Amino acid sequence: xxxxxxxxxxxxxxxxxxxxxxxxxxxxxxxxxxxxxxxxxxxxxxxxxxxxxxxxxxxxxxxxxxxxxxxxxxxxxxxxxxxxxxxxxxxxxxxxxxxxxxxxxxxxxxxxxxxxxxxxxxxxxxxxxxxxxxxxxxxxxxxxxxxxxxxxxxxxxxxxxxxxxxxxxxxxxxxxxxxxxxxxxxxxxxxxxxxxxx
Amino acid sequence: xxxxxxxxxxxxxxxxxxxxxxxxxxxxxxxxxxxxxxxxxxxxxxxxxxxxxxxxxxxxxxxxxxxxxxxxxxxxxxxxxxxxxxxxxxxxxxxxxxxxxxxxxxxxxxxxxxxxxxxxxxxxxxxxxxxxxxxxxxxxxxxxxxxxxxxxxxxxxxxxxxxxxxxxxxxxxxxxxxxxxxxxxxxxxxxxxxxxxxxxxxxxxxxxxxxxxxxxxxxxxxx
Numbered sequence: 001x002x003x004x005x006x007x008x009x010x011x012x013x014x015x016x017x018x019x020x021x022x023x024x025x026x027x028x029x030x031x032x033x034x035x036x037x038x039x040x041x042x043x044x045x046x047x048x049x050x051x052x053x054x055x056x057x058x059x060x061x062x063x064x065x066x067x068x069x070x071x072x073x074x075x076x077x078x079x080x081x082x083x084x085x086x087x088x089x090x091x092x093x094x095x096x097x098x099x100x101x102x103x104x105x106x107x108x109x110x111x112x113x114x115x116x117x118x119x120x121x122x123x124x125x126x127x128x129x130x131x132x133x134x135x136x137x138x139x140x141x142x143x144x145x146x147x148x149x150x151x152x153x154x155x156x157x158x159x160x161x162x163x164x165x166x167x168x169x170x171x172x173x174x175x176x177x178x179x180x181x182x183x184x185x186x187x188x189x190x191x192x193x194x195x196x197x198x
Numbered sequence: 199x200x201x202x203x204x205x206x207x208x209x210x211x212x213x214x215x216x217x218x219x220x221x222x223x224x225x226x227x228x229x230x231x232x233x234x235x236x237x238x239x240x241x242x243x244x245x246x247x248x249x250x251x252x253x254x255x256x257x258x259x260x261x262x263x264x265x266x267x268x269x270x271x272x273x274x275x276x277x278x279x280x281x282x283x284x285x286x287x288x289x290x291x292x293x294x295x296x297x298x299x300x301x302x303x304x305x306x307x308x309x310x311x312x313x314x315x316x317x318x319x320x321x322x323x324x325x326x327x328x329x330x331x332x333x334x335x336x337x338x339x340x341x342x343x344x345x346x347x348x349x350x351x352x353x354x355x356x357x358x359x360x361x362x363x364x365x366x367x368x369x370x371x372x373x374x375x376x377x378x379x380x381x382x383x384x385x386x387x388x389x390x391x392x393x394x395x396x397x398x399x400x401x402x403x404x405x406x407x408x409x410x411x412x413x414x415x416x417x418x419x420x421x
Contacts, residue, residue: 053244056248060255064258149266149298189259189306190259193266
């Protein structure tokens with residue numbers, strides 16, 4: 001390799017190395033080192049926030065839908081009012097075990113994705129529905145409301161997993177670490193349209 | 199000062215002292231507000247869209263809760279019994295049903311109210327007497343008048359109104375038509391959402407006006 005003459009790198013030196021050695025190139029590279037990672041973190045954080053808000057709306061919809069179904073039937077399961085829905089596998093639920101919060105939980109599990117990629121490892125989403133005042137359970141009747149206009153409430157917890165690995169630390173998630181890594185919760189109250197005594 | 203005259207290991211300090219180095223850092227610092235403003239605008243827009251969807255679903259739940267508050271009037275003359283929205287003795291005004299809808303809406307939005315995203319601490323409740331002109335176009339304009347008129351637009355308001363005539367058994371089982379448009383409850387709300395990033399540039403809050411929910415009474419499939 002020819003020896004360097006004063007102020008000029010040898011001609012066999014790679015172009016990138018020559019550019020870095022020049023003062024202009026070093027200035028531009030340093031500017032990029034400051035700015036580009038920050039912009040990249042912002043972009044990834046914005047994408048993750050968008051996906052998170054979409055999942056919040058989905059969890060809300062499932063909770064709302066389940067609460068409405070529970071309110072329409074007036075019970076977790078009541079042979080008189082409930083039309084058994086189909087589960088995620090397409091098969092109709094069994095009358096002996098069906099409850100609306102089991103249906104809601106199964107719907108939330110579907111939101112985790114085919115490989116469970118949207119739910120934190122080892123955690124499952126859950127929905128719990130309560131009917132304020134019920135008559136004693138009987139065959140074909142579970143948690144039947146005493147009267148119509150009885151308050152029912154469904155509460156969901158969804159262990160959301162962010163899309164980008166950058167969202168797991170405070171520095172790379174631009175401060176959105178807490179928002180993106182906390183479970184999504186939703187709660188809906190409704191009033192039953194029927195009850196055991198009217 | 200040229201690069202080759204700086205002592206070994208002080209290239210950074212040479213860069214810092216060089217005018218170009220300092221200028222590039224200054225440009226970086228000066229461009230940060232613009233980058234953050236763009237990010238904040240995107241974030242707050244998404245958040246506002248989410249809250250619009252959230253409040254609409256809560257308004258629908260409130261309408262369903264109100265519309266489920268009914269009683270049955272029976273006639274001794276042998277006519278069909280009719281279903282009336284409200285509580286017995288409510289003179290068909292449906293006031294009780296509108297109260298139920300209002301309370302259900304407050305219940306379902308309580309966790310986000312006050313110092314949290316929804317900054318309306320209290321919602322003024324506005325009720326309207328049963329309207330006997332329930333076609334969709336009139337219904338829509340009536341609710342807009344309730345929520346969108348001067349004095350109500352951009353104010354913390356919850357409006358509720360019974361629409362249609364009490365229905366007999368036969369009408370309950372019939373599909374909706376222009377002559378039988380349905381009987382139910384309409385609710386609407388104007389809410390105020392606190393911004394996060396846009397507060398930096400002076401946009402503290404945004405109004406979401408005319409959030410709507412509708413519920414109609416229907417009988418079961420078998421009539």
